[in-house]
Amino acid sequence: MSLIYNEDQQQLLDSAQDFLAARSPVAAQRALRDADAAVGFDPQVWQGMVELGWSAVAFAEDQGGLDFGFAGFAPIFEQIGRHLSASPLLSSVVLCGSLIEQLGSDSQKQGLLPGLIAGEQRWALALEEADRHQPDLCDTRAIRTDSGYRLSGRKSWVIDGLEADGWLVIARLEDGQRGVFAVPAGTAGMTLQRRQMIDARNMAQLLLEDAAVDASALLSSDQFEAALELALDRGRACLAAELLGCCEAVFAMTLEYLRTRVQFDAPIGSFQALQHRAARLYVQLELMRSSVMAAFEALDRDQADPAQRRQLVSLAKWKANEAAQLISNEAIQMHGGIGVTDEYDLGLFLKRIRMAQSQLGHSAFHVSRYAGVRLS
Amino acid sequence: MNELEEFRAETRAWLEANCPASMRTPMPSEEMVWGGRNVEFCSEDQKLWFERMRDKSWFCPDWPVAYGGGGLDVRRSAILDAEMRRLHCRPPQINLGIWMLGPVLLEYASEEQKQRFLPPMARGEIRWCQGFSEPNAGSDLASLRTTAVLDGDDYVINGTKIWTSYGNKSDWMYALVRTGPMVPKQKGISLIVLDMTSPGVSVSPIDLISGKSSFCQVFFDNVRVPRSQLIGEVNDGWKLGKALLQHERRAMSRFSESALPTHFDLDEYVKRCLPAPQDADEVALQQRAVACLMDEQAFSLTNRRMIDSLSARQDVSGLMAISKLVHTEQEREKFEILLQLLGNQSMGWSGDGFASRDLDLTGAWLMSFAQTIAGGSSEVQLNVIAKRVLGLPDPVQGVRS
Ligand SMILES: Cc1cc2nc3c(=O)[nH]c(=O)nc-3n(C[C@H](O)[C@H](O)[C@H](O)COP(=O)(O)OP(=O)(O)OC[C@H]3O[C@@H](n4cnc5c(N)ncnc54)[C@H](O)[C@@H]3O)c2cc1C
Numbered sequence: 210m211s212l213i214y215n216e217d218q219q220q221l222l223d224s225a226q227d228f229l230a231a232r233s234p235v236a237a238q239r240a241l242r243d244a245d246a247a248v249g250f251d252p253q254v255w256q257g258m259v260e261l262g263w264s265a266v267a268f269a270e271d272q273g274g275l276d277f278g279f280a281g282f283a284p285i286f287e288q289i290g291r292h293l294s295a296s297p298l299l300s301s302v303v304l305c306g307s308l309i310e311q312l313g314s315d316s317q318k319q320g321l322l323p324g325l326i327a328g329e330q331r332w333a334l335a336l337e338e339a340d341r342h343q344p345d346l347c348d349t350r351a352i353r354t355d356s357g358y359r360l361s362g363r364k365s366w367v368i369d370g371l372e373a374d375g376w377l378v379i380a381r382l383e384d385g386q387r388g389v390f391a392v393p394a395g396t397a398g399m400t401l402q403r404r405q406m407i408d409a410r411n412m413a414q415l416l417l418e419d420a421a422v423d424a425s426a427l428l429s430s431d432q433f434e435a436a437l438e439l440a441l442d443r444g445r446a447c448l449a450a451e452l453l454g455c456c457e458a459v460f461a462m463t464l465e466y467l468r469t470r471v472q473f474d475a476p477i478g479s480f481q482a483l484q485h486r487a488a489r490l491y492v493q494l495e496l497m498r499s500s501v502m503a504a505f506e507a508l509d510r511d512q513a514d515p516a517q518r519r520q521l522v523s524l525a526k527w528k529a530n531e532a533a534q535l536i537s538n539e540a541i542q543m544h545g546g547i548g549v550t551d552e553y554d555l556g557l558f559l560k561r562i563r564m565a566q567s568q569l570g571h572s573a574f575h576v577s578r579y580a581g582v583r584l585s
Numbered sequence: 586m587n588e589l590e591e592f593r594a595e596t597r598a599w600l601e602a603n604c605p606a607s608m609r610t611p612m613p614s615e616e617m618v619w620g621g622r623n624v625e626f627c628s629e630d631q632k633l634w635f636e637r638m639r640d641k642s643w644f645c646p647d648w649p650v651a652y653g654g655g656g657l658d659v660r661r662s663a664i665l666d667a668e669m670r671r672l673h674c675r676p677p678q679i680n681l682g683i684w685m686l687g688p689v690l691l692e693y694a695s696e697e698q699k700q701r702f703l704p705p706m707a708r709g710e711i712r713w714c715q716g717f718s719e720p721n722a723g724s725d726l727a728s729l730r731t732t733a734v735l736d737g738d739d740y741v742i743n744g745t746k747i748w749t750s751y752g753n754k755s756d757w758m759y760a761l762v763r764t765g766p767m768v769p770k771q772k773g774i775s776l777i778v779l780d781m782t783s784p785g786v787s788v789s790p791i792d793l794i795s796g797k798s799s800f801c802q803v804f805f806d807n808v809r810v811p812r813s814q815l816i817g818e819v820n821d822g823w824k825l826g827k828a829l830l831q832h833e834r835r836a837m838s839r840f841s842e843s844a845l846p847t848h849f850d851l852d853e854y855v856k857r858c859l860p861a862p863q864d865a866d867e868v869a870l871q872q873r874a875v876a877c878l879m880d881e882q883a884f885s886l887t888n889r890r891m892i893d894s895l896s897a898r899q900d901v902s903g904l905m906a907i908s909k910l911v912h913t914e915q916e917r918e919k920f921e922i923l924l925q926l927l928g929n930q931s932m933g934w935s936g937d938g939f940a941s942r943d944l945d946l947t948g949a950w951l952m953s954f955a956q957t958i959a960g961g962s963s964e965v966q967l968n969v970i971a972k973r974v975l976g977l978p979d980p981v982q983g984v985r986s
Contacts, residue, residue, distance in 0.1 A: 212890035213897055464975055475981040484971035491970055492907045499886040527876075528883050573872070580875040584856055 212502040214284060217277070222284035224261060229292040232257055235458075235554050238293045242409035242557075247371045249411030250295040259328030264302045268310065272318065273326050279443065280509040283502065286447045290454020293554075293561055295410050297331050300369035303447050305332035305377050307440035308389055312428035321391060324374075332391075333373040335364035335415050336437075342570045344441055347387055349417065351380040357423040360390060360398075363416050368568065370413030371403055377428075378417065379437070388430035389437070396420050407560040435515070442522040445569045446504040449522075449529035452565050453494075453501050456529075456536045459558050460490055463540045470545075483543060490539055493532035500528040520582040527575035530566045537562045592661055596668045603637045605630035609673045620644070620678040621712025622756045635709065638677040645683055645707045648691065652699055653707030681750075682706045682713030685832045686759045686778075689825050693817040702778065714781075715833075716746040716760030716803060717826065724965050726761070727770045727823060731805060733762040733777060735812065740764070740777065742785075742808040748959070752788045752801030755781055759829075765820040776822035776829075779810045795951035833960060849946060851878055851919055858926040874922050877915070884911050903974045910966040913956040920950035 214222060233254045241251060258264065266281035268274020275281075282303065289296070302325065309321050309332075324330030338346050349362025360380050370376065375393040382388050392399070398420035404412040467478030467487060477483055504525035507518045537559045541548035548555050570578070607630045616627055618635055626632040638644060641655070647662040648654020657665065683706055690702055705711050722729040731744025742762060749758070758779055765773025781788070785808035788801045817825050855874045862871045891904040923946060924931045931946050933939035957963045971977045 211893040212886065213893045213899065464977070467977060476978045478977040479980045481968070481971075481980065484975075484977050485964070485967040487975055487977065488967040488970035491903070491975060492911060495904060495907055496880070496883040496887055496911070499890045500883045502890060503886045524879050524882055527879055576872050576875050576879065579879055580871065583852065583875065583878060 212499060212506065218280060218284050221266075221277075221281055222288060225263075225285050225288035226291075228257060228261060229288050229294050233292055233294040235293045235557060238295060238409075238557060239554075241295065245409075247403050247411065249369065249371070249409065250297060254294065255296050255298075256328060258296055258298060263298060264306075264328055265326050267303075268306065268322070268326060272310065272322050278509050279446075280505045282443075282447050283450050283505040286450035287454040287457075290451035290456075290565075291458045293455070293458070293557060297333075297369045297411075299444060299447055299451075300333050301325060301331045301373075304334040304368075304440055304444045307443050308334070308377055308428065308436060309391075311436040311439065312389065312430075312433065314429060317391070317425070317428060330374040331369070331372075332375050332377055333367050333370045333413075334440075335367045335370065335376045335378040335392075337366040338362070338364060340365065342568070342574055344437070347379055347381050349378065349380040351382050351388065351390065351427075353383060354421065357421060357426065358390065360392070360417045360420045360422065363414065365414050366404070367401075367413045367415050369411040370415055371401060371411050376415060378415075382430065386430055386433065387437075388433055389428050390422055390426045391428065392420065392422055392426060396422060406564060408557075408564040409560075410564070438515075438519075441569055442518060443508060445522050445526045446501070446508055448565050448569055449497075449501045449504060449525040452529040452533045452562060453497055455558050455562050455565070456494055456497065456533050459536055459540045459555065459562075460494055462555065463487065463490070463543055466544055477543075486539055486543070490536050493535055497528050497532040500525040516582050520579055523570075523575040523579040523582075526570055527572050527579065530572045530575070533562045533566060534572075589660060589664065593664050593668065596665055597672075599641075600668055600672050600674060603634075603641075604672060604674045605634055608634045608675045608677075610675075611673075612675045617676075618678045619712055619751070619754070620680045620683075620709030621754070622710065623712075623754075624678075624709065634675070635677045639708055642707065644678065644680070644709055645687065648687065648703065648707060652691070652703035653705075654703075678709050680706070680709060680712065681715060682711060682757070682759075685715065685829050686713055688832050689776075689829050690816065692828070693825055697813070698816065711757050712751070712755045714749050714752050714755035714758050715829075716749055716752075716758045717830075718748045719745060720747050724962060726826070727774065728767075729761055729763060729774065730767075731760070731762050733764050733775065733810070733815075735764075736809075738812050739809040740812055740815065742777075742779070742805040742810060744805055746803040746805075747801075748791075749788075749801045749803050751799045752781075752803050753790050753799060757781060758803070759816075761822055761826045764815075764822075771823040773820055774822040774826065775819055776816045776825045777810060778814050778816060779808065783808050783810065785809070793951070793955065795948045795955075830961075849919070849923060849949060851881075851923065854923055854926050870922070870925055874926070877918050877922055881915055881919070884915060887911075903970075906966070906970050906974050909961065910963050910970075913953070914963065917953045917957060920946075920953045924950055 233251070237251065241249070262275055263285055265273065265275045266277045266285070267279045268276070270276045289298070306322070306325055309318060309325070313321060321330070325332060336344065338348060349360065349364065351358045351360050360378055362380065364378065367376065373394065375391055378390045378392050379387055380390060398418045400416040402414040402416070404414055406412045464487065467483060468476055470477045478487070504522045507513045507521040541555055541559065544553070544555060547553050607628065618624065618626060618631055626635065642650070642653060643655050643665065645653065646655035646657045646665050647659070650656040687703065687706055690699060694702070717726060719729050719731060731742065731746065733740040733742045746760060758781055760777055760779065761774050762777050763773050764775040767773065785806040787804045787806070790801050791798060793800065851874060855871060859867050859871050862868045887904060891901050894901050894904070927946070930939070930943055933943055933947060935944065972979070
């Protein structure tokens, strides 16, 4: 792979563009928000994504996947960002799918993956307990019983947690190690609470009080930490690609406005003060794209050195966070009053951008993580 | 084996046999060899390497053989480049003439001029400097006022050039001069080349904030230059000057490539000065340094992406337009962080208490301010991005704002 899209990726990009422009434009996102649907996405759009093969891209053929490689997600998430499209692709396929694929036994994989890839079963990752991304924090406990485990704890931020068919719950075992449990919907002792967020997507708090699961719910705890880190890195790269797409859309809107809005008898884009700021946004956009592409390149090579992967993924998420911060803020400022109206789409982008920045690690988190590799 | 692979093998073998081991090490800036009348070598190996490459006609590998070049096509000269990089060969000499003026002569000069100027250039016999900027013509280069007036078979030159890098050490200058009217100002400019030892040329070096420098002001007092040394058409020099500045960017990147890349390696300094950050100020400084390293990596990935795009025949004009701006601003940030990491020890001016490395750092920090100005200031780069890349409208004259 290189740092530009190959032909196959380009095709994915084009078909994603066509599909999302037709079925999931920004207006559809606005309508979803106004309808106040807790599930936060349109199941028919999700079904369409599944039919296009998006849930199968990265899985091996013997698991029912397309074996395209992880790099297929770069163009898909870029377009998802451009169109602001909501779907459980990140939560169910990228995050949960990665964990099941890596840690599931043969029978667990056979039980879970086909439904997940077919879009019939939707899983959500119950990891975060703190208000900021702290993947190592885990006070949720798993106590061994005769027939399985009892889980107790609070998962504060579960992406797409409402109306899921099951949750992958990270919990600490009695030996101090962490493990992940596949907890199906309907399990007693679980309470879900809807959290209504600025981006109007599906977010839940999950409360576990002696939720009893079979022993077979525990995925292999061998290599759990390494597997979780890889799954999160995949998610981080996808979020970075989504941010890239969001920023492209926002920047294009801003350039258009600079060219057409007239004040003082001149297009505001002829004012050098704004030209220079726009040029700096462009610089950040290009640096962001290179960083995102490099992260996918590292993830696509299965055998990539984990330290190098960690470094490049953190670079991508950091750069995406930072660039998106600047671009979203400047975009609103350069639009003047219209930029802060609900009627205009910029606000929807701003809200999604902030959520994506914070999910799986804000900037300071990734600077520290990058430093851990680079300065060691 | 196809022809190209054969060429690669031959080239590799030749370089291995002919490039002395000491010429395959990183090159401190004081060990750069500048071709010219008074070429100086610091070692026998340098001289050997210089002469062997010269005799192989590989100072200008891609120029036609008729003008002293190596006659290699694009792919072969790329192979030579790659093989030299692979073996870490130092450039045998640095020569602005070859990199900047040469290509313009090849395109625009008369046959006679090519025969006269190119072969000595290709043998590294002449050191060239660039006389474009003037005290009142910097970013707005076209407002230059140094005049060249025809008198018989000579042009008579009067005026002054400033910031001329190595003006005091160069043999010849290529200069933009005014041969026509000021209005419109781009229309009256010509490109001319002249011997720096001509009567009436005087040069005085400028002290910069970093101390003594090789940037000079050059004065012309009735300097007579044969009209045969005007390149291209009279009053058509603006086009040539712009072409030349495009080659400048390429030359600058070669130039920095061959300098010691890890001369001021931020990673090493951070590890050394902040081995285990504890206090809030140390943590904050480390975060700032790491962010700088991350930005540098994002930039080097962008350069890699540019190469990937080029080989896929995609448009890279946008990426090229941000390159100088990003690189020089990142360097400045890097030096500011180094200053904070090292504290007072990095702000010494002279004397025994400071290692030469410390003083080099002080100098490099001060020179980083010049880089965001020279070769098109950051603001000018931003103008170019806004207009050519983003297509934003030109300022409207007489707007009330
Ligand atoms: C170390 C060094 C080496 C150099 N070497 C050479 C050399 O070998 N040969 C040579 O010919 N020249 C050389 N130069 C000159 C260099 O090209 C000029 O310094 C440069 O073009 C800027 O011109 P100026 O210094 O006159 O600044 P000015 O053009 O006067 O600029 C002053 C300020 O105004 C800003 N500004 C100017 N125009 C605009 C605009 N349109 N929009 C917004 N802001 C603007 C600039 O960005 C800058 O901040 C060198 C300069 C330096 C510092």
